[in-house]
Amino acid sequence: MGKAVHRAFTLPQASAIGCAMSGNSSGNETMAPVRDHMRALFGFDEFRGRQADVVERVMAGESTLAVMPTGAGKSLTYQLPATMLEGNCVVVSPLIALMHDQLRMARANGIRAATLTSVDADWRETVDAFRAGGLDLLYVAPERASQPQFRELLHSSPLALFAVDEAHCVSEWGHDFRPDYRQLRPLMDGFPSVPRLALTATADARTRADILDQLGIPESGLVIAGFDRPNIRYAMDHRDGPVRQLATLIAENPGPGIVYALTRRKVEDLARKLAIATGRPVLPYHAGLDPDIRVANQAAFVASEDMIIIATIAFGMGIDKPDVRFVAHAGIPKSIEAYYQETGRAGRDGDPATAMMLWGAGDFAQARQRLSGVSEDRRAGERARLDALAMLVEAPGCRRAVLLRHFGEDPPERCGNCDNCLDAPEVSDATELARKLLSAVYRTGQSFGFGHIQKVLTGAEDERIRQRRHDRLSVYGIVGDEEAYLLRPLSRALQARGALVATEHGGLALDGDAREILKGEKTVEIVVPPKKGRRKPRDRGANPVGDPLFDALRELRRELAVEAGLPPYVIFHDATLRELVARRPGSIEEFGAIGGVGTKKLEAYGDAFLEVIRAH
Numbered sequence: 001m002g003k004a005v006h007r008a009f010t011l012p013q014a015s016a017i018g019c020a021m022s023g024n025s026s027g028n029e030t031m032a033p034v035r036d037h038m039r040a041l042f043g044f045d046e047f048r049g050r051q052a053d054v055v056e057r058v059m060a061g062e063s064t065l066a067v068m069p070t071g072a073g074k075s076l077t078y079q080l081p082a083t084m085l086e087g088n089c090v091v092v093s094p095l096i097a098l099m100h101d102q103l104r105m106a107r108a109n110g111i112r113a114a115t116l117t118s119v120d121a122d123w124r125e126t127v128d129a130f131r132a133g134g135l136d137l138l139y140v141a142p143e144r145a146s147q148p149q150f151r152e153l154l155h156s157s158p159l160a161l162f163a164v165d166e167a168h169c170v171s172e173w174g175h176d177f178r179p180d181y182r183q184l185r186p187l188m189d190g191f192p193s194v195p196r197l198a199l200t201a202t203a204d205a206r207t208r209a210d211i212l213d214q215l216g217i218p219e220s221g222l223v224i225a226g227f228d229r230p231n232i233r234y235a236m237d238h239r240d241g242p243v244r245q246l247a248t249l250i251a252e253n254p255g256p257g258i259v260y261a262l263t264r265r266k267v268e269d270l271a272r273k274l275a276i277a278t279g280r281p282v283l284p285y286h287a288g289l290d291p292d293i294r295v296a297n298q299a300a301f302v303a304s305e306d307m308i309i310i311a312t313i314a315f316g317m318g319i320d321k322p323d324v325r326f327v328a329h330a331g332i333p334k335s336i337e338a339y340y341q342e343t344g345r346a347g348r349d350g351d352p353a354t355a356m357m358l359w360g361a362g363d364f365a366q367a368r369q370r371l372s373g374v375s376e377d378r379r380a381g382e383r384a385r386l387d388a389l390a391m392l393v394e395a396p397g398c399r400r401a402v403l404l405r406h407f408g409e410d411p412p413e414r415c416g417n418c419d420n421c422l423d424a425p426e427v428s429d430a431t432e433l434a435r436k437l438l439s440a441v442y443r444t445g446q447s448f449g450f451g452h453i454q455k456v457l458t459g460a461e462d463e464r465i466r467q468r469r470h471d472r473l474s475v476y477g478i479v480g481d482e483e484a485y486l487l488r489p490l491s492r493a494l495q496a497r498g499a500l501v502a503t504e505h506g507g508l509a510l511d512g513d514a515r516e517i518l519k520g521e522k523t524v525e526i527v528v529p530p531k532k533g534r535r536k537p538r539d540r541g542a543n544p545v546g547d548p549l550f551d552a553l554r555e556l557r558r559e560l561a562v563e564a565g566l567p568p569y570v571i572f573h574d575a576t577l578r579e580l581v582a583r584r585p586g587s588i589e590e591f592g593a594i595g596g597v598g599t600k601k602l603e604a605y606g607d608a609f610l611e612v613i614r615a616h
Contacts, residue, residue, distance in 0.1 A: 034055065041110065049068065055077055058197055065222050067201070069201050070344030077199070078161060083112075086158060096117045099141070108601065109600055116139070116150075117140070117141060117144070130156070130157055131156045162191070163199065170184065170198075170210070171203070171211050201341060202337050203337075231347045234355050234417075236393050236419065237358055239359060244277075250326075257326040259274070259308060259309070260311060262330070266330065267286045282309075283308075285298060305568060313338070322573060324346045325353050328357070329359075330358050331358070332363040335386070349569070359393050361492040364386070367386055390496035394526070398415050398421050400417070401413060425528065431524045433487070434494060438500070442518075446509040447503060452465070458477065495508075498511055550581045552612050557572060575596065587610075591606045
């Protein structure tokens with residue numbers, strides 16, 4: 001199982017260091033041993049964001065809830081202390097695929113790690129290694145962690161830390177509640193001296209408070225690193241020819257990408273059409289596929305450098321792939337929380353990435369209809385989440401600001417890296433037109449679709465209108481040509497906010513704040529649809545194009561990955577390759593100073609990469 005670089009501290013020693021580090025954990029000299037160990041293990045010279053604050057608390061034996069954006073290096077906050085503290089670190093993670101992906105990364109860095117899952121054939125060796133103190137990390141699922149046999153195993157060897165990944169799953173207010181997470185508190189209470197580290201990228205204030213309570217972590221243990229992912233460019237558009245829209249996105253992003261679709265049928269349809277339209281490798285992923293095919297498709301995506309996976313939301317939580325260049329939604333997600341987590345799977349390596357959402361009014365109509373099946377005590381909360389999502393897609397201003405305010409932050413008015421900031425849309429006060437539209441829906445009996453309402457408002461000569469005497473209504477012909485083109489986007493906006501809802505037979509009916517709009521008590525602003533061809537082309541990322549050395553290093557990385565049975569990013573990230581191109585190290589010592597090159601990787605790959613560099 002490999003040997004950790006070193007295991008330096010017992011918990012009392014680590015606690016003393018933690019106290020000494022208080023107040024300036026990233027710069028104080030008392031942090032030097034931890035930073036040196038991080039350099040040897042991971043090849044990083046400095047902590048990122050709030051990593052140092054979290055590591056400080058863990059080393060001091062203090063329980064912590066760390067809310068850190070995807071890509072901020074959450075795993076380092078338990079992997080680094082786990083290799084320094086005496087005892088095993090038990091990591092609770094929700095999906096087997098996620099555990100195995102993290103296992104590969106940990107072992108590649110020389111960490112003694114193992115998983116204990118239902119598909120692991122070497123479970124006896126893992127149990128023996130755990131009992132003998134031969135592990136730094138043991139990954140388990142919450143279902144196994146709650147079993148009596150596992151609790152007995154934990155008593156057979158000293159423990160250094162409990163780390164609970166995707167901790168929002170413990171909260172009923174979270175967007176991905178998992179009942180088995182509620183069994184973790186009794187398990188951890190059986191080891192009162194072992195600190196707890198809960199980690200999540202997605203938790204609003206209510207969910208954070210629930211996680212603290214459910215996992216027995218004091219309020220003083222909350223560390224919030226912020227929610228901003230500045231490398232992700234957010235863009236949203238009305239769905240109008242999704243194959244064409246997605247093909248354009250794929251052409252602008254040559255790296256791996258994920259496209260989320262709402263149904264299995266749509267997944268299969270998009271996978272087939274996008275493969276033809278783009279010429280890129282495209283595979284489907286959903287729960288209806290044969291398990292072997294599903295596993296194979298996921299493995300192919302993880303190992304690829306240009307594949308597109310079309311998936312339902314069943315795909316993603318188990319993927320820790322850092323080089324995903326875009327995440328697209330072909331329909332609306334469940335909530336802003338779900339959107340934030342799913343888009344967070346793009347650009348984990350910190351390089352430029354894109355998050356695109358294509359939405360339709362029907363998405364919101366169906367989502368509001370599904371609310372009737374939600375229990376009474378949760379319905380108001382789910383409706384509020386849907387309203388917040390509607391505000392995001394219809395926002396005329398900065399998308400990132402809407403996202404960050406939702407999570408309680410106070411961002412600048414403009415981020416400079418979303419569609420509305422880069423190409424500001426025209427905004428129109430459509431309150432009077434909205435009153436006309438809502439009035440027409442009401443006066444025609446709240447049973448007709450948009451097409452019929454549009455014809456009534458514009459005074460169209462139509463036999464169906466005459467038969468129903470709708471040409472005699474006061475709303476007939478009250479919308480002129482100068483406003484008519486805004487009726488469709490206005491209808492979408494009103495449906496998104498819930499003022500219009502779809503009836504059982506496909507008509508439109510008033511709901512939500514329609515009455516307040518009709519009375520003039522609320523205003524309606526909409527984004528004016530851009531003219532065709534207005535969209536600006538996007539840049540293609542951070543990697544050099546056509547650089548012979550960079551291409552040669554990527555080819556070597558690919559060959560080594562195939563030989564080792566690993567995804568290329570486990571060997572080195574693209575950022576490491578770019579630094580190699582820029583600095584061109586000429587010796588093993590210079591190579592070891594490159595970011596992302598730890599001791600284990602230097603020994604394994606240094607000579608091979610130096611040979612390629614010298615040849616160019």
